[in-house]
Every structure is written in C-alpha cells, then in structure tokens.
Amino acid sequence: MKAIGFKQSLPITKEDSFIAFETEVPKPEGRDLLVKVQANSVNPVDYKIRQNAVKDQVLDTPKIIGWDAVGIVEAVGAEVALFNVGDAVFYAGDLTRSGSNAEYQLVDERIVGRKPKNLSIAEAAAIPLTGLTAYETLFDRFKYNPATDKGKSLLILAGAGGVGSIAIQLAKKLTDLTVIATASREETQDWCKQMGADYVVDHYELKDQLAAEGFEQVDFIFDCVDLKSYWETAAELIKPQGHIVSITGSSEPLNLNLLKNKSVTFSWELMYTRSMHQTEDMQRQHDILNHLAQLLEDGTLQTTLTTTFEGFSVENLKEAHKLQESGKSIGKNVIVF
Known part of the structure; x- marks a missing residue:
C-alpha cells in the first residue's frame, strides 16, 4: 500500500519533510478494524509531531502520522463486535499507533464511530478529533x-x-x-x-x-x-x-x-488519553462519535470543513501542513484520497 511519512523532523519547505513509500497492508487482530482510508484531515497535532518527533536521528522506516479519517472497514479482528466488513466509519485514531496518512490503517473499534450518512467523506473527515x-x-x-x-x-x-x-x-x-x-x-x-x-x-x-x-x-x-x-x-x-x-x-x-x-x-483535555492508556471507559469515544453522527444527520450540527485537497500526495499533505502552521486556518482542512 501507499503511505506518506517522514524519517526526520524537517521544516515543511524541505523536500524530504514528507516522503511517499510502499509498505505492507497490516492485518487486524483482536478488536482492530482494517480500514481503507478515503479521506483524512490535518490538525495542529500533526505538524507539531512532525516538527518534534524525530529531531536527533534519522529513522530507517518512515513514521506515518495523521489523525482523523473516514473509510470503509475491509477486515476485522477476531474479537470485533461493533462493526462489520463494508461499514463506513470515521475516527481520530491513537497517538501510539501508525496514522491515517496511508491507504490502509488499523484502529481499535472502541474509538471508531459510524460515518454520518448525510455527509460527504470530506465533510465527515473534518469532525472526529x-x-x-x-x-x-x-x-x-x-x-x-x-x-x-x-x-x-x-x-x-x-x-x-x-x-x-x-x-x-x-x-x-x-x-x-x-x-x-x-x-x-x-x-x-x-x-x-x-x-x-x-x-x-x-x-x-x-x-x-x-x-x-x-x-x-x-x-x-x-x-x-x-x-x-x-x-x-x-x-x-x-x-x-x-x-x-x-x-x-x-x-x-x-x-x-x-x-x-x-x-x-x-x-x-487530551482526546488521546483513553486510547493511549486503554482506559476502562475507552468505548465512550465510540458512543460519542455515534452521537455526533446522529447530530450531524439531524441537522443539529454542521461540518466545519473549509478547505479540501483532492488527492493523497506528498504535495497536498505539505500544503495542508503549511496552512495549519500559518495560524490562519479557519475550520478544518481535509485531504480526499
């Protein structure tokens, strides 16, 4: 599968601040879903981690970040109970795991919700985190x-x-x-x-x-x-x-x-606390996301999407990071794969 990551923390203007590469599609186990990512959004946490995660070394394998994603469940682990293959989902992921800047991603079902039916994949990707x-x-x-x-x-x-x-x-x-x-x-x-x-x-x-x-x-x-x-x-x-x-x-x-x-x-408040520490109430994020989906479907809430980048590419990811780093971004910025 195609993925985009970085081996070293570099300014976004540098050529290798992001690099595209091929890697194996992961296999779900336990409560994990394998999701085929259709869109994701870029948040301040993305550029902050890119700027600071690999300062004093060069990684052999690129680090894949990205939190917020919309996609389709392609396969499930043996203990999955909340979703089925083919379900459309959205989620914000887990800081301790490989991110959504990849064509496929593993994510624990307890922090995943059903995608709002009335929203496009871009509109939905703006919401989870x-x-x-x-x-x-x-x-x-x-x-x-x-x-x-x-x-x-x-x-x-x-x-x-x-x-x-x-x-x-x-x-x-x-x-x-x-x-x-x-x-x-x-x-x-x-x-x-x-x-x-x-x-x-x-x-x-x-x-x-x-x-x-x-x-x-x-x-x-x-x-x-x-x-x-x-x-x-x-x-x-x-x-x-x-x-x-x-x-x-x-x-x-x-x-x-x-x-x-x-x-x-x-x-x-850190949205990742529940997933990072596998808290007893981790599944509350599943419930919250489903509530948000309901509120979006009935018109109580509206998407906060403002900027859409078409195509999963190094160039678009760099542009999205530049926009976040500028401090002038309004609402949310989404990359559609």
Missing part, C-alpha cells in the same frame, strides 16, 4: 449539568479553529451556556458567529471587550490556542469556583496558586 475534544471538554471535563449550569458563561479562546468551531456548536445546541468566542480578523469573527457564538471578542483586547459586553468574569474558559500566554488573564477572568480546561499544554510550569483563592478547577 475536534468533535471528540470539544465533546469531552464540555461533558467529561466541565461536566456540564443542566440543573446547575443553565445560563452560565463559556469563553472559548480561538473560536474559529477546528476545535473552537465545533465547541461553539456543541455548547449552543446541547447546553444552555452563553457562548463567547475570541477571534481577531473579520473573517474569523464572521465564522464564529456562523457557528452560533452569542458574542465574539478580539483576543487582543479581551478584557476590555468582555467588560463592554457585560462580562467582568466568566464561569468556564476553554483554551484552544496558547495556555502559557493566556494563563494570568484566564486566572483573572475566571469566576470563583469556575473551571478552566486547556488542550494546548505549556512549555513552562503554571502558577496554580493564581487559582487558589477562587477555588478554581483546572483540567487538561
């Missing part, structure tokens, strides 16, 4: 409770990105939260409003614009962009007994003492 991340943030980290959280405020930092785009929709459609998103450019502000945000504020003037809209503090903050840069501001803006969730990490230790006097809760 960001949809899971946003859903887990709202319901597994914030633990949104309609009885106690109705009318509370949620600030999403970077509302026009892949995660922010679907988080706005989920919060507006599945909760009673007031949703505030940050965006600085006219086109990103318009996108956030299209996704359903109640308010859109410029992150360069965050505190002043929040205050102008009547929010001196907020109940929930969801960081999708840069926790280190926003940490002190988030600690100031969060209400007493509020909750902050971040997906971005920090290159330096965080001063948690800033949250102490307000008894603020802080949580990380």
